[in-house]
Amino acid sequence: MNRTADHTAAGDSPAPVLEARGLHRWLGEAEGRVHVLCGLDLKLYPEKSYAVVGPSGCGKSTLLYLLGLLDRPDEGAIFVDETNLSAGTDEARTRARSAYLGFVFQFHFLLPEFTAAENVMLPMRKLGRLGDSEMRDRAEALLRDVGLGDKTHRFANHLSGGEQQRVAIARSLANKPRLILADEPTGNLDMRNSTLVFDLLQQVAHDKGQAILIVTHNRELADQCDEILSMRDGRFVE
């Protein structure tokens, strides 16, 4: 069993969408300082779904923040296309985040006074590659993909929890990210909506060549991923 989720032995495997080498992260101050991540190596490949599982406090969210370029490792590096983004400027990291990464969190963080379509357009506006009508068309297409084609003009706070989470998934796909990072995306949903959201993420990975890394406490969902990364005390374990 290879702990680094490395498939290079296959010979013809594609380049990873993201690679992490020797990640360490300490959090807190003075006596309260905790070694949260203790040297993690990881390669994530296109069209694969990865579940990160492990007890509360083992470092899953901390890892996701590092991979999402929202935080920097104290040691180690994160590579996208051979570029070490952990050492990059804030500007380069923000650009890479917009261009390569999509995020889905437990709480969807939609802007309530914006419509579903406008929420999905936000990452596209930030990246600034598309005109207004192209952005709107793409947002509507993404919302159709998640089953919300009839609610694109609905304000986010007039949608159910499951619908809002589906908008968040559409938003995470806005810029065709190569990697989607999801931290307990089904955490506050009922079973039916959890399955729906999870199936959607899985489908995206397999259909569109994207990689997905999902932190979940739900073992059944984790078992449906291509690979399970078990964490304990800041390390990957068998």
Ligand SMILES: Nc1ncnc2c1ncn2[C@@H]1O[C@H](COP(=O)(O)OP(=O)(O)OP(=O)(O)O)[C@@H](O)[C@H]1O
């Ligand atoms: N600012 C901080 N100072 C000190 N310790 C911190 C800080 N932030 C997080 N930690 C500790 O780091 C560890 C890892 O936290 P993290 O949020 O990554 O866990 P997790 O695996 O996502 O847990 P959960 O399943 O509960 O979400 C925890 O023990 C937490 O208490």
Ligand SMILES: [Mg+2]
């Ligand atoms: Mg967490």
